[in-house]
Amino acid sequence: MAEQVLTIRQALNSALHQAMADDDTIICIGEDIAENGGVFKVTEGLSGKFGAERMIDTPISETAFVGMGVGAAMTGLKPVVELMFCDFAGVCFDQIMNQAAKAQFLSNGRLKLPLVIRTTMGAGDGSGAMHSASLHSLFASIAGLTVVCPSNPADAAGLLKAAIRYDGPVIFMENKQLYDFEGPVVAGLPEISLGKARTIREGTDITIVAASAMGHRALAAVETLGTNGISAEVIDPRTIKPLDVGAIVDSVEKTGRLLVVDEGTAFAGFADAVIAAVSAQAFGSLRCAPMKLCPPDTPVPYAPAAELRWLPDSADIVEAATNMTEA
Numbered sequence: 228m229a230e231q232v233l234t235i236r237q238a239l240n241s242a243l244h245q246a247m248a249d250d251d252t253i254i255c256i257g258e259d260i261a262e263n264g265g266v267f268k269v270t271e272g273l274s275g276k277f278g279a280e281r282m283i284d285t286p287i288s289e290t291a292f293v294g295m296g297v298g299a300a301m302t303g304l305k306p307v308v309e310l311m312f313c314d315f316a317g318v319c320f321d322q323i324m325n326q327a328a329k330a331q332f333l334s335n336g337r338l339k340l341p342l343v344i345r346t347t348m349g350a351g352d353g354s355g356a357m358h359s360a361s362l363h364s365l366f367a368s369i370a371g372l373t374v375v376c377p378s379n380p381a382d383a384a385g386l387l388k389a390a391i392r393y394d395g396p397v398i399f400m401e402n403k404q405l406y407d408f409e410g411p412v413v414a415g416l417p418e419i420s421l422g423k424a425r426t427i428r429e430g431t432d433i434t435i436v437a438a439s440a441m442g443h444r445a446l447a448a449v450e451t452l453g454t455n456g457i458s459a460e461v462i463d464p465r466t467i468k469p470l471d472v473g474a475i476v477d478s479v480e481k482t483g484r485l486l487v488v489d490e491g492t493a494f495a496g497f498a499d500a501v502i503a504a505v506s507a508q509a510f511g512s513l514r515c516a517p518m519k520l521c522p523p524d525t526p527v528p529y530a531p532a533a534e535l536r537w538l539p540d541s542a543d544i545v546e547a548a549t550n551m552t553e554a
Contacts, residue, residue: 229413349490378402381412427442445488457549
């Protein structure tokens with residue numbers, strides 16, 4: 228099939244254009260998303276095509292517009308809500324945790340909740356502690372939520388289309404460092420099933436699991452590891468929840484080693500969940516203890532040099548993987 232090269236921003240925008248054209252129950256809700264295309268310009272051009280009834284600009288009140296999205300989903304629409312930064316989920320957490328996540332369960336399945344909350348994650352641009360968190364593991368810890376973390380344009384478009392069609396609430400996390408990352412996208416933007424990981428590099432000596440922007444750092448590390456005679460396999464989980472444990476276990480059974488690189492919390496986070504699942508299902512295949520590489524257990528620093536050191540980088544991955552394969 229024909230391919231085109233798009234940025235993640237363009238792929239998301241194209242996916243929204245296609246989905247809204249195909250289904251007039253899809254609406255978008257958020258701050259400045261209609262008039263200005265959103266702070267990251269993902270919704271640019273949608274207002275002119277679909278009008279103010281489907282592209283709804285809101286006041287600066289996350290509790291109000293996330294709650295609006297929950298109610299709209301309960302009554303038959305398919306809202307896509309833009310929450311500017313995932314840090315702002317603290318303002319509207321009751322709507323996410325107690326309303327969106329629990330409505331289907333508390334209604335015994337009578338209520339469908341096809342709600343997508345698009346939000347950003349990721350440090351590295353000097354946005355400070357209140358605009359740079361990566362809270363995917365926090366959302367994943369809440370029963371009833373699906374959590375998506377794409378790392379390339381094709382996945383971003385395909386997973387967004389699948390999330391919009393899904394009957395339950397989805398937290399769709401876009402790394403703001405990747406909006407301009409380019410990659411090939413098949414014409415038509417085919418959907419990608421939620422819960423399916425992708426092996427982005429084959430290897431035999433160690434399995435590296437890395438979501439979102441950390442996948443790109445892992446790929447950079449693989450090049451250096453290869454020159455040192457270490458063959459690393461890199462898995463992009465794509466969805467944090469549901470997690471494709473089978474794909475990760477299959478890889479670990481081949482390599483015997485597991486390194487999880489994640490931008491989220493170092494305590495009780497995504498890395499810990501992966502290690503626990505693999506330890507339970509493939510303990511006998513492990514040649515050494517699994518390892519995680521996460522930022523320190525502090526908020527994101529503002530100073531550029533401190534922020535740069537706070538994030539795991541390819542050199543850190545090379546060092547950790549080398550130490551593990553020498554063990």
